[in-house]
Amino acid sequence: xxxxxxxxxxxxxxxxxxxxxxxxxxxxxxxxxxxxxxxxxxxxxxxxxxxxxxxxxxxxxxxxxxxxxxxxxxxxxxxxxxxxxxxxxxxxxxxxxxxxxxxxxxxxxxxxxxxxxxxxxxxxxxxxxxxxxxxxxxxxxxxxxxxxxxxxxxxxxxxxxxxxxxxxxxxxxxxxxxxxxxxxxxxxxxxxxxxxxxxxxxxxxxxxxxxxxxxxxxxxxxxxxxxxxxxxxxxxxxxxxxxxxxxxxxxxxxxxxxxxxx
Amino acid sequence: xxxxxxxxxxxxxxxxxxxxxxxxxxxxxxxxxxxxxxxxxxxxxxxxxxxxxxxxxxxxxxxxxxxxxxxxxxxxxxxxxxxxxxxxxxxxxxxxxxxxxxxxxxxxxxxxxxxxxxxxxxxxxxxxxxxxxxxxxxxxxxxxxxxxxxxxxxxxxxxxxxxxxxxxxxxxxxxxxxxxxxxxxxxxxxxxxxxxxxxxxxxxxxxxxxxxxxxxxxxxxxxxxxxxxxxxxxxxxxxxxxxxxxxxxxxxxxxxxxxxxx
Numbered sequence: 001x002x003x004x005x006x007x008x009x010x011x012x013x014x015x016x017x018x019x020x021x022x023x024x025x026x027x028x029x030x031x032x033x034x035x036x037x038x039x040x041x042x043x044x045x046x047x048x049x050x051x052x053x054x055x056x057x058x059x060x061x062x063x064x065x066x067x068x069x070x071x072x073x074x075x076x077x078x079x080x081x082x083x084x085x086x087x088x089x090x091x092x093x094x095x096x097x098x099x100x101x102x103x104x105x106x107x108x109x110x111x112x113x114x115x116x117x118x119x120x121x122x123x124x125x126x127x128x129x130x131x132x133x134x135x136x137x138x139x140x141x142x143x144x145x146x147x148x149x150x151x152x153x154x155x156x157x158x159x160x161x162x163x164x165x166x167x168x169x170x171x172x173x174x175x176x177x178x179x180x181x182x183x184x185x186x187x188x189x190x191x192x193x194x195x196x197x198x199x200x201x202x203x204x205x206x207x208x209x210x211x212x213x214x215x216x217x218x219x220x221x222x223x224x225x226x227x228x229x230x231x232x233x234x235x236x237x238x239x240x241x242x243x244x245x246x247x248x249x250x251x252x253x254x255x256x257x258x259x260x261x262x
Numbered sequence: 263x264x265x266x267x268x269x270x271x272x273x274x275x276x277x278x279x280x281x282x283x284x285x286x287x288x289x290x291x292x293x294x295x296x297x298x299x300x301x302x303x304x305x306x307x308x309x310x311x312x313x314x315x316x317x318x319x320x321x322x323x324x325x326x327x328x329x330x331x332x333x334x335x336x337x338x339x340x341x342x343x344x345x346x347x348x349x350x351x352x353x354x355x356x357x358x359x360x361x362x363x364x365x366x367x368x369x370x371x372x373x374x375x376x377x378x379x380x381x382x383x384x385x386x387x388x389x390x391x392x393x394x395x396x397x398x399x400x401x402x403x404x405x406x407x408x409x410x411x412x413x414x415x416x417x418x419x420x421x422x423x424x425x426x427x428x429x430x431x432x433x434x435x436x437x438x439x440x441x442x443x444x445x446x447x448x449x450x451x452x453x454x455x456x457x458x459x460x461x462x463x464x465x466x467x468x469x470x471x472x473x474x475x476x477x478x479x480x481x482x483x484x485x486x487x488x489x490x491x492x493x494x495x496x497x498x499x500x501x502x503x504x505x506x507x508x509x510x511x512x513x514x515x516x517x518x519x520x521x522x523x524x
Binding site: 013054061082083086090092101116131137138141157160 | 273275311313314316317318319320321323324327342344345346347348349351352354355357358361362363371372373374375376377378379393396397398399400401402403404405407408409410412415418419422
């Protein structure tokens with residue numbers, strides 16, 4: 001088994017890809033392809049943020065589809081889409097990402113409750129990654145809203161949703177900007193995998209996150225996007241991405257020894 | 263001014279459109295075109311739910327784009343997308359719906375807080391419609407989560423977000439399944455427009471909703487999707503849609519007299 005829990009975020013912005021790729025027929029796919037070639041050995045998952053593709057209209061969806069098909073089969077694929085709507089409509093979103101495209105997992109926003117989340121969970125061998133405590137400043141606005149009994153909204157999301165899914169088909173998004181929080185959240189969901197964004201460009205510390213959040217099964221998938229895919233803005237971008245992915249994974253290998261006993 | 267506050271929901275499901283349209287080059291657009299032709303006189307807005315288009319892949323986005331371009335300019339257009347992500351990513355979603363396409367408004371999910379919502383509000387002459395209290399059963403799971411001070415999450419969303427936007431660029435989604443709630447919510451946001459789904463197929467009562475939620479400026483946009491667009495499953499679907507839109511709007515005209523003094 002690979003000694004890494006790195007997820008590479010394919011948040012590919014047409015304005016940030018190296019100039020020499022812009023004349024390619026599908027510059028976004030060409031960039032992603034080279035990033036995947038360079039990094040797949042050093043990661044276990046890829047996570048395109050759908051907003052970047054959607055902003056390009058129908059051709060963005062074609063780039064996304066091509067990218068998804070190019071990702072090696074042994075890598076876990078996450079549509080970072082943050083969808084969620086009433087029952088029959090969530091089923092349509094699930095079809096978009098699980099059938100029209102063949103992602104393994106999708107991020108889902110919990111605000112609309114059980115019947116907005118469970119339609120995604122009804123798809124066999126697919127995974128819902130529910131927003132719990134995100135890494136952005138605005139996460140404090142509502143996620144930390146506190147009940148009369150003293151627990152926060154994000155705790156309520158984690159508590160309640162565990163009756164909708166299981167440790168196989170339900171993960172949580174837990175931001176890395178506050179590692180102390182991750183230890184608390186781990187107590188609420190001891191066996192669920194966490195997707196942790198915010199290590200790297202957003203400032204979370206990988207060692208802290210790993211120490212606080214890791215289980216004996218690892219239990220973590222740590223995403224890094226900008227720090228890897230934009231490690232260089234020049235022709236050597238793929239080599240720079242590989243270097244950064246390798247460096248991060250070697251660090252992860254240490255933490256797997258140290259905190260999970262692997 | 264039109265004496266109606268009807269929004270027609272273009273939740274166009276390829277499996278539900280009449281059989282004779284399925285051989286058209288773009289059946290979804292052909293259906294929408296005929297629905298728009300039949301109903302535009304009796305409504306002020308159209309709201310495609312994006313999930314239905316997304317589920318069809320790139321060609322779904324082309325059908326959506328064609329539909330949007332076909333809607334008469336004097337109608338308000340709402341992308342029912344329920345998007346929301348960290349700052350720079352919400353900007354990408356805003357670009358998708360406000361620039362790549364030219365919608366007037368988008369529905370946004372509040373879970374990630376201020377910096378997930380304000381990027382949409384930064385677009386001039388565009389409107390954010392923030393999920394507050396939705397009409398689905400699951401809305402009780404988190405939206406009714408109650409603070410130590412006794413107020414609910416949806417009340418907190420309405421209270422806090424009013425400092426991010428104003429009555430011109432910020433509306434709220436308020437479900438119609440509990441009309442008594444609408445009166446309470448109107449007190450929290452006396453001058454903001456509400457988008458009310460759930461009248462018709464979801465069982466809300468138009469008279470109650472109008473009585474409880476209307477302001478002197480109307481203040482309401484009431485959506486009906488299935489009850490209008492699927493009023494008939496046969497060749498007469500457009501005529502049946504027109505009849506239903508007209509009937510609903512004539513009812514609305516009465517309520518405008520009765521509750522807004524128009």
